[in-house]
Amino acid sequence: MLNVGLNHFLVISAVLFSFGIFGIVTRKNAVMVLMGVELMLNSANINFVAFAKFGAFGNQGQLIALFVVVLAAAEAAIALAIVLNIYKTFNSINVDEIDSLKE
Amino acid sequence: MNLYNIIFYLFAAITLVSAFFVVTTRNVIYSAFNLLLTFFGVAGIYVLLGADFLAVVQIIVYVGGILILLLFGVMLTNKIVNVQIRTGATQILPATIAVGAFSGILISLLVNTEWKKVGTALPGASTTANLGMLMMNEYILIFELLGILLLVALIGAATIARK
Structure with missing residues (x-):
């Protein structure tokens, strides 16, 4: 049980994913919601790499994890641009106050 | 209890504790810096899984790129009068219950599944x-x-x- 195997990595990734969901659901600040998304992407990556090591997939799991990192970078850039626009329009980035698409 | 296990539990603790503070602390700057620790912990877990290149990419892209971008986002969307940039939270009790139930189901599912394991040896190269x-x-x-x-x-x- 104490010896580290596949299940340990899967459990860590599951807990990290749950923290990500918790952050997305409870935080009001839009940037904090983005941080929750980053946590969830990281947990998915841990799963990819763990199965790449313990399954018979060679290094393909690691390669997919690399692609996920690229997607996360693009997503963060676009989302922050949108958040800046929201701040300019509404003077606030609290996601519970923003309920219209334009002024 | 060999060295591999000890290092694994160390990195797991770093990752999970800092991730907990990312989603619970009220100060946005603190949670950004806790996210830094989380990314380092995940990079350590990658190293333990034999993914050396991915670990370095994780540190360079996440810590050097995404985290800086997030900090810029925090700084540009607040009227900075002091270091305390606070944020509110909403729906904490229902979220705790739902996320707790979800993670319980997920973990029991993952632990009870019989995964077909093929290779367990550490890749040397x-x-x-x-x-x-x-x-x-x-x-x-x-x-x-x-x-x-x-x-x-x-x-x-x-x-x-x-x-």
């Missing part, structure tokens, strides 16, 4: 050469598409933010 060969042969289309995606994201982000 570096994975970088192998990853490069894969990227340039079988996954060349995805590689090119990701290049286009990054270009589109760059132009799109600049256009949206300039408005």
Whole structure:
């Protein structure tokens, strides 16, 4: 049980994913919601790499994890641009106050 | 209890504790710096899984790129009068119950499934050469598409933010 195997990595990734969901659901600040998304992407990556090591997939799991990192970078850039626009329009980035698409 | 296990539990503790503080602390700056620790912990877990190249990419891209971007986002969207940039939380009790139930189901599912394990030995050699060969042969289309995606994201982000 104490010896580290596949299940340990899967459990860590599951807990990290749950923290990500918790952050997305409870935080009001839009940037904090983005941080929750980053946590969830990281947990998915841990799963990819763990199965790449313990399954018979060679290094393909690691390669997919690399692609996920690229997607996360693009997503963060676009989302922050949108958040800046929201701040300019509404003077606030609290996601519970923003309920219209334009002024 | 060998060294591998001790290092694993160390990195797991760093990752999970700092991730907990990311989603619970009220100060946005604190949670950004806790996110830094989380990314380092995940990089350590990658090393333990034999993914050396991915660990370095994780540190360079996440810590050097995404985290700085997030900090810029925090700084640009607050009227900074002091270091305390606070944020509120909403729906904490229902979220705790739902997320707790979800993670319980997920963990019991993962632990009780009989995974077909094939290789458990640590790969000795570096994975970088192998990853490069894969990227340039079988996954060349995805590689090119990701290049286009990054270009589109760059132009799109600049256009949206300039408005």
